[in-house]
Amino acid sequence: MNPANYLILSALLFTIGTVGVLVRRNAIVVFMSIELMLNAVNLTLVTFSRINGTLDGQIMAFFVMVVAAAEVVIGLAIILSIFRTRRSTSVDDVNLLKY
Amino acid sequence: MRVEPVLLAATEPGNQPVHYAAASGVFSLSWLLIVLPLAGAAVLLFGGRRTDRVGHIIGTLTAAASFVLGLVLFATLLGRDGDDRALSQHLYSWIPVNGFQVDVGLLVDQLSIVFVLLITGVGTLIHIYSIGYMAHDPNRRKFFAYMNLFLASMLLLVLGNNFLSLYAGWELVGLSSFLLIKFWEDRPAAATAANKAFYMNRVGDVGLALAIMFMFATVGSTSYADVFGAAAAGVIGYGTLTAIALLLLLAACGKSGQFPLQAWLPDAMEGPTPISALIHAATMVTAGVYLIVRAGPIFDGTQAARTVVVIIGAATILIGCVIGCAYDDIKKVLAYSTVSQIGYMFLAVGLGPAGYALGIMHLLAHGFFKAGLFLGAGSVIHGMDDDQDLRHYGGLWRYMPITWVTFGLGYLAIIGFPGLSGFFTKDRIIETAFDKGGTSGYLLGSIALLGAGITAFYMTRLFLMTFHGKPRWSSEGPAAKHPHESPVSMTGPMIVLAVGSVFAGGLFVLGHSLQDWLEPVAGTGVEGVHTFSPVVLTLLTLVVTAGGFAGAYLRYQLRPVESVARPDTEVSLVTFAARHDLFANTFNETVAMRPGQYLTRFLVWLDLVGIDGLVRGSAAAIGGLSGRMRRLQTGFVRSYALSMLGGAVLVVGALLLVRAG
Amino acid sequence: MSADPTVLLAQTQKITPPSIEYSSLSPLLIVFVVALVGVLVDAFAPRGARRVIQPVLAGGGFIAALVAVAVLHGRHAVLASGAVAIDAPTLFMQGTILVFALLSVLLVAERRLDSSGGAIVASAAITPGSKGSTAQQTSADMQTEAYPLMVFSVTGMMLFVASNNLLVMFVALEILSLPLYLLCGLARRRRLLSQEAAMKYFLLGAFSSAFFLYGVAFAYGFAGSVELGKIADAVGTVGKNDLYLYLSLALLAVGLFFKIGAAPFHSWTPDVYQGAPTPVTAFMAAGTKVAAFGALLRVFYIAFGGLRWDWRPVLWTVAILTMVVGAVLALTQRDIKRMLAYSAVAHAGFLLVGLAGTNTDGLRGSMFYLVTYGFTTIAAFAVVSLVRTSDGEASDLSQWRGLGRTSPLLAGTFSFLLLALAGIPLTSGFTGKFAVFQAAIEGDATPLVVVALVCSAIAAFFYVRVIVLMFFSEPLAEGPVVVTRPTLTFATVGIGTVATLVLGVAPQPLLDLANTAATSGFVR
């Protein structure tokens, strides 16, 4: 079966992630959407690795996972601190800085 | 040290050699003529109040010294033979820029020396007169300073040996005239009159400036020698020559208060009377005539321009006369008579070489009697506590006999009473006008003749209303007047001038003395065929003059004169027009002043709203843009993400587009 | 350019462990180690001691790294089997980053701004508004983790400009960003704003890095490798699906544009700059810009150099957009930090103009500009941190009225810095502008330059406006006070100002440096 389809799939996933970032209010969900985007990229990498017949892509996927994990730590920390202040995780409530 | 240009000019083939000998001996002092009064002025102006006490002395002495020097030069000139009486002195290089080389240099010749004598002579007399007249004025020192300044400028005007020096003098006399008209500057009228005079003169000056530019563009020089050399050689095109001539004429009209620029002269009477006598009667206003005679070689080359000159002359004669009949202000009447008399001079010089000498002659004679008349008027005004209204005078001869006599002589001279100067000079002009021949000749002649008649009328009116008839003033009551004769310092000059006005004319005419004297400059007046024999014409003139006299006598001597003028509503249309200067001022206002004011207002508005508006508008636009754009920064993280996504899509799209294309 | 023989070796023999030239990587390693030590110190050293040890440690580390950079100069090699490249531009920018980091540390370490222990929060965990938060505003201690975080971030920046491989670049990007996200949230006062800044920066940053990563993936898909050099080679060869190529270019560009704060990816800049603690803002404004531009230059010059005619139009559009947005929006700002943020956006635009030259002059100009801008902007933010009211910095412009009357020296210095930012001659700002604009015109980007100049005129307008406020208007009754005790901050201001002046009057030495760097060019 044609590996190119996986590219399309990953593109779809990426798009879903992007849309998620734009439409969801809950910080956690927004953050998860971003994770989705990263994983979509992972899929792409693996697919390309298959297409090119080199292992580099797969190794890169591991790198990405590690980085994503690190991101999670930071992100949750920030979101949590804000939640403790505002008792809300809606990204729309956070807009003192504007104009 | 540059070689004297004019000498080389003579060697240039194809040019009429216009040869001015380099000044030497006593003539190398001719610069003192100008510097003496100038120094006087400087001392008085910068000396400040310290010189208050001696101011008038210094002023008068410097003027007199200058006059004496003039006499010496004149005498020396008489000593030299006819064609060697033009001496040019190169003082220093003024504006040297490559092709444009202008020197400050003087030219003492038959024409300029005559003017020097007139200016310094009359000037000195009026200085003396002013000592008395201005005795009570706190600013007398300044007055004398300005008068000296005027003398210097006027002398520069007539003595310069190139057109730019003349121009300098030309504008400087304008300045001194301005300063003296507004001498009593707390009078708004005076200030306004002064400005008016300066503005209208500037219009004339534009003409002179342009003329000089034309000369430089054509001849490459502005010195009399080169320009006249070229003009005489006929190398300059007729069109150019005419253009130059007309521009010079414009200048002359401005300075001499000729139509259409005559309106400023009567207003100029706001100045102290001695000034009216010196500047606005005897000397400065005749500068126009000097200019035309001096530029004779140019005018000789262009019949067209000359025609314009005579037309203007003739027109001005009538304008002056007509208005002169209507005014009740003694100085204004004299002013308008000046206008018309200068009209005679223009008429004369417009007739070409034949008339140059006559013009100058009348100019000199006029210088005497008109100055005398003004001084007399001044004396009267002085005695009547600065009242200038004829209708408040009457029967003054008893109270100020000397004034009466001197004024009377001047009066006779101007109307051309046989034997007095006016009689000789004016008649010759009328004669020459007729001699021009053809319809134009008759026309001009009869205008001149008519002018003589009217002159007789209004001068008689003036004289009678002032000195004869019943007094229309009272020595009691609030408006009490105590007419009295003026001090010697004033009457003295009047007497001298009276004498002058009696004999000058004869002196000039008999044996063509002045004509011969001026011949090298003005050219020969070829005795053409007489339209009428002189005798007939003289009689004719006398008759017309007598007519004018009779008219005035009947109206103003045999019938009582109201002490208040009839209101405009009850007078004939002519009188009404005349009283309003034939609407000259109205014309100027509606054509020049008002539109100018509107234009100015409009431009001020335009600059503020239009041009600066653009500047401010653009700033406002950017500011507004900023104000709107910052609203996009909503503070919602998701909208930021959206804008980023938009950007991303754009970038991707753009690059894919590039790829496709 | 000739590759380092060792690299060739590494490529020919398949199964060999990658050879790492530790000496060449010393700057990176030093900083990294310092960061780790910092963490340990925070773990074990007593509270009081940390406040002293940490800054010294960090500062010392930076200096040491700086020395290492100096020693390495002239090195021109690809290391760690193509992961990292050490060449003149890299070293130049690493040096620059280190200097700015050093200056920023001084600001962070400043403890004499007021009674409290500096700009960094005492304990981030305390929720704003609670009793504790008011207490912590004046408490003497601080969240000393800030130092290791900064050092980590610096590591990331240095790796960012050195990476010769998109994956490494991505990792570096994260290393430099993640600490910054946290640092933004550490302001002692105005906690809410600070946290908001952190969150916005984080979410958007993560969002953009996803794009960047996707770009990496496509690059891999196109070239079968993520080494810049290999990609460049692949660009030439036929038979490859260049859809991937263009996609990767676009997505990578998005990621990088975000980092340099180019419009329309700038929207985070004003909020974050305003919310973050001022020393951190200064650090970001100077350091991040250098790092991001370093990476941008590498990607665009090496990997996609062959496509320059394709990406130029995009670059032009973004540049113009960025300059206009920055200059125009700054006009109506009332918060001084926000205004400086927009000015940062505008300057990013000017830098892009230099990049549009796409020639060595452009490289030289950009590098020079980065240095000049960094010094000036750090000094400017430092000054901002000096003007204070009872509740922290007087960041509202209206509070700056008449400062020229009350404390002329400070106002004068600030005016000078603003004029430098506006690009008035005899300041570094002017020489920098001149350098990039000259490059752009050299590279036939004249229209771009004209736009840039008009924008600088507009920009001058709002810099001047501050001067007007300070000098031409009357002081407020209860105006802000200018704190006079903080020596470290003064040192920073002094260094920044002097640098601004010197680089304006005698820029030749630095230009020479940048010139040699640019001419020797990137290794690949």
Add this chain to the structure above:
Amino acid sequence: MNTVPWLTILLIVPAAGAVVVAALPRRHATLAKQLALGITLAVLVLAVLATFAYDPDKAGFQFGQSYDWISTFGISYSVGADGISLVLMLLAALLVPVVVLSSWDEVDGGDAAGTGRVPAPAPAPDAGGSPGQVGDGGIGGAGGIAGAGAGAGAGGVGGGSGGGTAVALAAPPVVTAAAPAQVATPAGRSVPAFFALLLALEAGMIGVFAATDVFLFYVFFEAMLIPMYFLIGSYGPVKEQAQRSYAAVKFLVYSLLGGLLMLAAVIGLYVVSADNLGHGTFDFATLRQMEITPGVQKLLFLGFFVAFAIKAPLFPFHTWLPDAGAQSPTGGAVLLVGVLDKVGTFGLIRYCIPLFPDAADYFAPLVLGLAVVGIFYGALLAIGQRDMKRLVAYTSLAHFGFIALGLFAFTSQAGTGAVLYMVNHGLSTGLLFLVVGFLVSRRGTRDVGAYGGLAKVTPVLAGVFLLAGLSSLALPGTNSFVSEFLVLVGTFTANKALAIVATCGIVLAAIYVLYLYQRTMTGPIVHEENRVLHDLGLREKLVVAPMVALIVALGVYPKPLLDIIRPTVTATYADIGKSDPAPTHPAAAHPASVHPASVQPGGHS
């Protein structure tokens, strides 16, 4: 051959002086004044000595010096003087000490006295209010911003004041005699700073004329703005804070915009030189030899021209001048109009014409058109003004029209006249500004309506005023006549129609001068407070004396200056292949009418 680095000395002395004076603490006001006066006088002496050392008949630059500055861009510190720049430096060196002396009491005391004389204005209710409204008017929504921003209270003031200054360009504060915003006290003004600014300005002015490296020229061109900006902004009329900030910002941003466009052209020039010569350079002499394709020339010309047209200013770019002229302290105004603006016209003949001859040819009609329009436009607007300083500013617009006319007529007479005009205008308008300043300092208002009949009260003042006016209307015997007539006559030989139109402008000149004189000095005294005004004091007499003397002296004997200027101008036009049209019927072959083209610089005198 002299080896004295005159120009560098001329540059360093005032620059160092500025630093020293600036370093003085506020309380040493008097010391600062004396120091400034001493330094400027020293500069004047040096400048005069340099003039004597200068050999007008030698072609090219003299006192030349050149050191590498930024070799990467081929930039060098190189200075040199030719006839044109020398006289302008002389003018600057002369005017600054005069200004220093005239501003003796302006910063401290002077204004206080002024406020003392006029009834104290009613303080505005809200401190930030007045500028605030300006802001609202200025940008759509500035008010909105003020409201919307967090902390609307402070924000209101902030946005207001911000708008009032930042976006002030958008709407000028209404200039009223009454004080707008905060009533400032001169106490807030530092005397040493003022004089330091003057000295810095002098250094800048000398540098801009001395530079023979285009980049260096640009640097000075821009750097000069800053001291002037502060002079206007912080030392303008005390009671008009909003207006003077507005004027200052407008002046700076307007000039900066022009300057930046010029920067584009400068860089362009550099790049062109790099392409032509292989190595880029900013050296004027080298660039001058360079052949540039006409198309490029036009673009570069425009870049330079706009900057100079704004600086000069020429007709459509002038609207900053009246504001700046009215709002700057008298001394500032004198230097602004007297010298600073000359940089524009100087740039035209030094850079625009020799560097881009073809473009200069191509655009000449445009420039000439603007010039003539300017002559009339400026004159008419001057007639329409009531604010005396604005009036004088507008007259300058007319004069700059004459100068531009002369420069682009491309005849040696017109060119020489124009350059001489730059000097003369500096003297006459400078004196006019000084005298107006004296009036304002006595009476506290610039409104013509507040005067009248002063000739009785202050005769000396009136006399000087009149003389300045006469010089401004170019009366023979005053300096301006020589230059104006040269411009006109030179233009006439090249383009009759233009010259004729322009000549008519002299009538308007008479009107705006004498009308002003009439309204202020003549007539009855209408305002009682005018009766007590005192005449010029000794210091003021000392200020005007040199100006008066020069105005007359240069009117009577301009040759020395002409001999310095003429060779350079002639050479400039000769270089671009322009020669004076020969008279159509040369009268005689005397030296006077030797064809100028054959006259090499200094060929004869």
